Amino acid sequence: MRRNANAAGGGHVRAKKQYGQNFLIDEGILDEIVEGAGITGEEIVVEIGPGLGSLTKRLCGQAGFVLAVEIDQELLPLLSASLHPYQNIKLLHADIMKISLLEEVQTFREKRGIPDAYPVKVVANLPYYITTPILMKLLEEEPFVEDITVMVQKEVGERICALPGSRDYGALSVACQVRCETEWLIDVPPESFRPRPKVDSCVIRLAKRQEYAVSPHDIKMFWNIVKAGFNQRRKRLANSLTNAGLCRKEEIEKVLEDLGLDVNIRAEKCSLQDFANLADGLDAGDR
Numbered sequence: 355m356r357r358n359a360n361a362a363g364g365g366h367v368r369a370k371k372q373y374g375q376n377f378l379i380d381e382g383i384l385d386e387i388v389e390g391a392g393i394t395g396e397e398i399v400v401e402i403g404p405g406l407g408s409l410t411k412r413l414c415g416q417a418g419f420v421l422a423v424e425i426d427q428e429l430l431p432l433l434s435a436s437l438h439p440y441q442n443i444k445l446l447h448a449d450i451m452k453i454s455l456l457e458e459v460q461t462f463r464e465k466r467g468i469p470d471a472y473p474v475k476v477v478a479n480l481p482y483y484i485t486t487p488i489l490m491k492l493l494e495e496e497p498f499v500e501d502i503t504v505m506v507q508k509e510v511g512e513r514i515c516a517l518p519g520s521r522d523y524g525a526l527s528v529a530c531q532v533r534c535e536t537e538w539l540i541d542v543p544p545e546s547f548r549p550r551p552k553v554d555s556c557v558i559r560l561a562k563r564q565e566y567a568v569s570p571h572d573i574k575m576f577w578n579i580v581k582a583g584f585n586q587r588r589k590r591l592a593n594s595l596t597n598a599g600l601c602r603k604e605e606i607e608k609v610l611e612d613l614g615l616d617v618n619i620r621a622e623k624c625s626l627q628d629f630a631n632l633a634d635g636l637d638a639g640d641r
Protein backbone atom coordinates (compact mmCIF):
# COMPACT_ATOMS: atom_id res chain seq x y z
CA MET A 355 0.00 0.00 0.00
CA ARG A 356 1.26 3.52 -0.76
CA ARG A 357 1.71 5.24 2.55
CA ASN A 358 2.62 8.66 1.25
CA ALA A 359 0.58 11.77 1.78
CA ASN A 360 0.84 15.20 0.24
CA ALA A 361 2.42 17.71 2.55
CA ALA A 362 0.97 21.17 2.56
CA GLY A 363 4.02 22.51 0.73
CA GLY A 364 3.50 20.04 -2.12
CA GLY A 365 6.20 17.54 -1.13
CA HIS A 366 5.56 14.01 0.07
CA VAL A 367 5.69 12.71 3.59
CA ARG A 368 5.92 9.05 4.47
CA ALA A 369 3.10 8.33 6.91
CA LYS A 370 4.38 6.67 10.06
CA LYS A 371 2.35 3.68 11.13
CA GLN A 372 3.75 3.73 14.67
CA TYR A 373 2.18 7.17 15.17
CA GLY A 374 -1.19 6.16 13.69
CA GLN A 375 -0.76 8.58 10.80
CA ASN A 376 -3.77 8.47 8.50
CA PHE A 377 -4.18 11.94 7.13
CA LEU A 378 -7.66 13.23 6.42
CA ILE A 379 -8.00 14.37 2.81
CA ASP A 380 -11.79 14.71 2.46
CA GLU A 381 -12.58 18.43 2.51
CA GLY A 382 -16.26 17.82 3.26
CA ILE A 383 -15.47 15.73 6.34
CA LEU A 384 -12.93 18.31 7.55
CA ASP A 385 -15.63 21.00 7.32
CA GLU A 386 -18.15 18.79 9.11
CA ILE A 387 -15.76 18.16 12.01
CA VAL A 388 -15.24 21.88 12.55
CA GLU A 389 -18.96 22.55 12.26
CA GLY A 390 -19.86 19.65 14.57
CA ALA A 391 -17.42 20.88 17.21
CA GLY A 392 -19.57 23.99 17.73
CA ILE A 393 -16.68 26.45 17.52
CA THR A 394 -17.66 30.03 18.29
CA GLY A 395 -14.36 31.96 18.09
CA GLU A 396 -14.25 32.40 21.86
CA GLU A 397 -12.39 29.30 22.99
CA ILE A 398 -9.06 27.51 23.05
CA VAL A 399 -9.07 24.45 20.82
CA VAL A 400 -6.51 21.78 21.61
CA GLU A 401 -5.74 19.66 18.58
CA ILE A 402 -4.03 16.34 19.29
CA GLY A 403 -1.89 15.32 16.32
CA PRO A 404 -2.17 18.09 13.71
CA GLY A 405 -0.31 15.90 11.21
CA LEU A 406 -0.02 17.85 7.96
CA GLY A 407 -2.28 20.60 9.22
CA SER A 408 -5.45 20.20 7.15
CA LEU A 409 -7.76 20.29 10.17
CA THR A 410 -5.49 22.74 12.00
CA LYS A 411 -5.86 25.40 9.30
CA ARG A 412 -9.63 25.23 9.52
CA LEU A 413 -9.47 25.42 13.30
CA CYS A 414 -7.17 28.44 13.16
CA GLY A 415 -9.64 30.12 10.81
CA GLN A 416 -12.58 29.69 13.17
CA ALA A 417 -11.43 29.20 16.77
CA GLY A 418 -10.20 31.91 19.11
CA PHE A 419 -6.91 30.14 19.77
CA VAL A 420 -5.39 26.77 18.88
CA LEU A 421 -2.85 24.69 20.78
CA ALA A 422 -1.69 21.83 18.57
CA VAL A 423 0.32 18.97 20.08
CA GLU A 424 2.29 16.79 17.66
CA ILE A 425 4.66 13.94 18.57
CA ASP A 426 6.36 13.62 15.18
CA GLN A 427 9.31 16.00 15.06
CA GLU A 428 9.64 15.60 11.30
CA LEU A 429 6.23 17.22 10.73
CA LEU A 430 6.98 20.35 12.75
CA PRO A 431 8.81 22.39 10.05
CA LEU A 432 6.11 21.54 7.49
CA LEU A 433 3.40 22.51 9.92
CA SER A 434 5.08 25.77 10.90
CA ALA A 435 5.41 26.71 7.25
CA SER A 436 1.83 25.96 6.32
CA LEU A 437 0.41 27.60 9.45
CA HIS A 438 2.56 30.68 9.02
CA PRO A 439 -0.39 32.99 8.13
CA TYR A 440 -2.12 32.30 11.46
CA GLN A 441 -1.20 34.22 14.59
CA ASN A 442 -3.56 32.41 16.97
CA ILE A 443 -1.76 29.06 17.11
CA LYS A 444 0.93 27.51 19.24
CA LEU A 445 2.57 24.33 17.97
CA LEU A 446 3.90 22.06 20.65
CA HIS A 447 6.24 19.16 19.97
CA ALA A 448 5.21 16.61 22.61
CA ASP A 449 3.63 13.29 23.37
CA ILE A 450 0.10 14.10 24.55
CA MET A 451 0.29 11.28 27.09
CA LYS A 452 3.37 12.79 28.74
CA ILE A 453 2.32 16.39 29.28
CA SER A 454 0.00 18.17 31.65
CA LEU A 455 -2.47 19.80 29.31
CA LEU A 456 -3.60 22.03 32.16
CA GLU A 457 -0.08 23.49 32.56
CA GLU A 458 0.35 23.95 28.79
CA VAL A 459 -3.03 25.67 28.48
CA GLN A 460 -2.31 27.95 31.45
CA THR A 461 1.03 29.02 29.97
CA PHE A 462 -0.67 29.62 26.60
CA ARG A 463 -3.38 31.74 28.30
CA GLU A 464 -0.83 33.85 30.18
CA LYS A 465 1.47 34.44 27.20
CA ARG A 466 -1.34 35.38 24.82
CA GLY A 467 -3.61 37.14 27.31
CA ILE A 468 -6.45 34.73 26.58
CA PRO A 469 -9.51 35.39 28.78
CA ASP A 470 -10.11 32.85 31.56
CA ALA A 471 -13.70 32.63 30.33
CA TYR A 472 -12.59 31.00 27.06
CA PRO A 473 -13.37 27.29 27.49
CA VAL A 474 -11.04 24.53 26.30
CA LYS A 475 -12.30 22.17 23.60
CA VAL A 476 -10.43 19.26 22.07
CA VAL A 477 -10.87 18.68 18.34
CA ALA A 478 -8.84 15.91 16.73
CA ASN A 479 -8.49 13.09 14.29
CA LEU A 480 -7.03 10.83 16.95
CA PRO A 481 -4.16 8.37 16.50
CA TYR A 482 -6.11 5.10 16.88
CA TYR A 483 -3.37 3.19 18.70
CA ILE A 484 -3.97 5.30 21.82
CA THR A 485 -7.60 6.40 21.51
CA THR A 486 -8.78 5.04 24.86
CA PRO A 487 -5.78 6.26 26.92
CA ILE A 488 -6.19 9.75 25.39
CA LEU A 489 -9.93 9.82 26.12
CA MET A 490 -9.41 8.58 29.69
CA LYS A 491 -6.74 11.26 30.21
CA LEU A 492 -9.14 13.95 28.97
CA LEU A 493 -11.95 12.61 31.15
CA GLU A 494 -10.06 11.81 34.34
CA GLU A 495 -6.87 13.88 34.51
CA GLU A 496 -7.87 16.99 32.59
CA PRO A 497 -11.40 17.74 33.81
CA PHE A 498 -11.18 21.39 32.69
CA VAL A 499 -11.58 20.25 29.05
CA GLU A 500 -15.24 21.04 28.37
CA ASP A 501 -15.89 19.54 25.00
CA ILE A 502 -14.29 16.81 22.90
CA THR A 503 -14.96 16.27 19.18
CA VAL A 504 -12.89 13.41 17.82
CA MET A 505 -12.49 11.03 14.94
CA VAL A 506 -12.21 7.50 16.29
CA GLN A 507 -12.42 3.99 14.95
CA LYS A 508 -16.12 3.26 14.33
CA GLU A 509 -16.09 0.33 16.72
CA VAL A 510 -14.79 2.57 19.52
CA GLY A 511 -17.45 5.18 18.73
CA GLU A 512 -20.09 2.46 19.00
CA ARG A 513 -18.75 1.43 22.42
CA ILE A 514 -18.70 5.02 23.66
CA CYS A 515 -22.30 5.74 22.61
CA ALA A 516 -23.76 2.27 23.41
CA LEU A 517 -26.81 1.97 25.65
CA PRO A 518 -27.47 -0.72 28.29
CA GLY A 519 -28.44 -4.06 26.82
CA SER A 520 -26.43 -3.60 23.64
CA ARG A 521 -23.44 -5.76 22.70
CA ASP A 522 -21.11 -2.72 22.70
CA TYR A 523 -22.10 -1.40 26.13
CA GLY A 524 -19.18 -1.63 28.56
CA ALA A 525 -16.89 0.19 30.99
CA LEU A 526 -15.89 2.75 28.32
CA SER A 527 -19.57 3.59 27.66
CA VAL A 528 -20.16 4.16 31.37
CA ALA A 529 -16.91 6.15 31.81
CA CYS A 530 -17.87 8.51 28.97
CA GLN A 531 -21.62 8.76 29.61
CA VAL A 532 -21.30 9.46 33.33
CA ARG A 533 -19.18 12.52 32.58
CA CYS A 534 -20.46 13.60 29.15
CA GLU A 535 -23.42 13.85 26.83
CA THR A 536 -22.32 11.68 23.90
CA GLU A 537 -23.31 12.37 20.34
CA TRP A 538 -22.59 10.48 17.11
CA LEU A 539 -21.84 13.08 14.43
CA ILE A 540 -20.77 11.35 11.20
CA ASP A 541 -19.62 8.09 9.67
CA VAL A 542 -16.31 8.32 7.83
CA PRO A 543 -15.17 5.73 5.25
CA PRO A 544 -11.51 4.65 4.77
CA GLU A 545 -11.36 6.52 1.43
CA SER A 546 -11.41 9.82 3.32
CA PHE A 547 -7.83 9.26 4.51
CA ARG A 548 -4.40 8.83 3.02
CA PRO A 549 -3.11 6.24 3.59
CA ARG A 550 -6.43 4.43 4.00
CA PRO A 551 -6.95 2.79 7.38
CA LYS A 552 -8.20 -0.81 7.43
CA VAL A 553 -11.19 0.18 9.57
CA ASP A 554 -14.24 2.42 9.32
CA SER A 555 -14.24 5.61 11.35
CA CYS A 556 -16.69 8.06 12.85
CA VAL A 557 -16.71 11.45 14.49
CA ILE A 558 -18.26 11.74 17.93
CA ARG A 559 -18.73 14.61 20.34
CA LEU A 560 -18.50 14.37 24.11
CA ALA A 561 -19.84 17.44 25.90
CA LYS A 562 -18.85 17.41 29.57
CA ARG A 563 -21.74 17.56 31.99
CA GLN A 564 -21.72 20.18 34.76
CA GLU A 565 -22.18 17.29 37.18
CA TYR A 566 -21.92 13.54 36.83
CA ALA A 567 -25.05 11.90 35.38
CA VAL A 568 -25.43 9.97 38.65
CA SER A 569 -24.30 10.80 42.17
CA PRO A 570 -23.50 7.71 44.26
CA HIS A 571 -22.26 8.42 47.79
CA ASP A 572 -19.08 6.45 47.22
CA ILE A 573 -17.80 7.13 43.70
CA LYS A 574 -14.89 4.72 44.21
CA MET A 575 -17.31 1.90 44.94
CA PHE A 576 -19.28 2.88 41.81
CA TRP A 577 -16.18 2.57 39.58
CA ASN A 578 -15.13 -0.68 41.29
CA ILE A 579 -18.54 -2.18 40.54
CA VAL A 580 -18.43 -1.02 36.91
CA LYS A 581 -14.90 -2.41 36.41
CA ALA A 582 -15.57 -5.72 38.14
CA GLY A 583 -18.91 -6.15 36.37
CA PHE A 584 -17.48 -5.67 32.88
CA ASN A 585 -14.25 -7.56 33.57
CA GLN A 586 -16.40 -10.65 33.66
CA ARG A 587 -19.25 -9.47 31.46
CA ARG A 588 -20.59 -12.97 30.70
CA LYS A 589 -21.01 -13.71 34.41
CA ARG A 590 -23.89 -12.71 36.69
CA LEU A 591 -23.09 -9.38 38.32
CA ALA A 592 -23.53 -10.96 41.76
CA ASN A 593 -20.72 -13.42 40.94
CA SER A 594 -18.39 -10.84 39.37
CA LEU A 595 -18.67 -8.53 42.37
CA THR A 596 -18.18 -11.39 44.82
CA ASN A 597 -15.16 -12.70 42.86
CA ALA A 598 -13.65 -9.21 42.90
CA GLY A 599 -13.98 -9.16 46.70
CA LEU A 600 -16.37 -6.19 46.70
CA CYS A 601 -19.08 -7.90 48.77
CA ARG A 602 -20.50 -11.21 49.93
CA LYS A 603 -22.90 -13.05 47.62
CA GLU A 604 -25.88 -12.80 50.04
CA GLU A 605 -25.22 -9.09 50.40
CA ILE A 606 -25.33 -8.24 46.70
CA GLU A 607 -28.29 -10.56 46.11
CA LYS A 608 -30.23 -8.76 48.83
CA VAL A 609 -29.34 -5.35 47.38
CA LEU A 610 -30.42 -6.49 43.90
CA GLU A 611 -33.70 -7.75 45.29
CA ASP A 612 -34.31 -4.55 47.26
CA LEU A 613 -33.72 -2.55 44.09
CA GLY A 614 -36.19 -4.70 42.19
CA LEU A 615 -33.44 -5.94 39.85
CA ASP A 616 -33.10 -9.51 38.59
CA VAL A 617 -30.61 -11.36 40.85
CA ASN A 618 -29.17 -12.92 37.68
CA ILE A 619 -28.57 -9.57 36.00
CA ARG A 620 -25.30 -9.00 34.11
CA ALA A 621 -23.38 -5.71 34.00
CA GLU A 622 -24.32 -5.16 30.36
CA LYS A 623 -27.98 -4.74 31.36
CA CYS A 624 -27.34 -2.19 34.13
CA SER A 625 -28.01 1.50 33.52
CA LEU A 626 -25.80 4.22 35.01
CA GLN A 627 -28.46 4.68 37.69
CA ASP A 628 -28.51 0.93 38.45
CA PHE A 629 -24.73 0.99 39.05
CA ALA A 630 -25.13 4.04 41.31
CA ASN A 631 -27.97 2.38 43.25
CA LEU A 632 -25.91 -0.77 43.68
CA ALA A 633 -22.97 1.27 45.00
CA ASP A 634 -25.28 3.00 47.48
CA GLY A 635 -26.93 -0.28 48.46
CA LEU A 636 -23.62 -2.01 49.19
CA ASP A 637 -22.31 1.13 50.85
CA ALA A 638 -25.36 1.29 53.16
CA GLY A 639 -24.84 -2.39 54.06
CA ASP A 640 -21.28 -1.57 55.16
CA ARG A 641 -22.36 1.15 57.57
Ligand code: SAM
Nearest residue numbers: 373376377378403404405424425449450479481
Ligand atom coordinates in the same frame (compact mmCIF):
# COMPACT_ATOMS: atom_id res chain seq x y z
N1 SAM B 1 -4.85 15.78 12.15
C1 SAM B 1 -4.24 15.13 11.03
C2 SAM B 1 -5.29 14.83 9.99
O1 SAM B 1 -6.48 14.84 10.33
O2 SAM B 1 -4.93 14.59 8.83
C3 SAM B 1 -3.47 13.86 11.42
C4 SAM B 1 -4.28 12.79 12.13
S1 SAM B 1 -3.42 11.27 12.32
C5 SAM B 1 -4.76 10.15 12.43
C6 SAM B 1 -2.86 11.28 14.02
C7 SAM B 1 -1.80 12.34 14.34
O3 SAM B 1 -1.46 12.21 15.73
C8 SAM B 1 -0.50 12.17 13.59
O4 SAM B 1 -0.06 13.43 13.15
C9 SAM B 1 0.48 11.61 14.62
O5 SAM B 1 1.83 11.91 14.37
C10 SAM B 1 -0.05 12.26 15.90
N2 SAM B 1 0.28 11.53 17.14
C11 SAM B 1 0.40 10.20 17.30
N3 SAM B 1 0.67 9.90 18.57
C12 SAM B 1 0.72 11.07 19.25
C13 SAM B 1 0.97 11.42 20.61
N4 SAM B 1 1.21 10.49 21.52
N5 SAM B 1 0.98 12.73 20.94
C14 SAM B 1 0.73 13.69 20.01
N6 SAM B 1 0.47 13.42 18.71
C15 SAM B 1 0.46 12.13 18.33
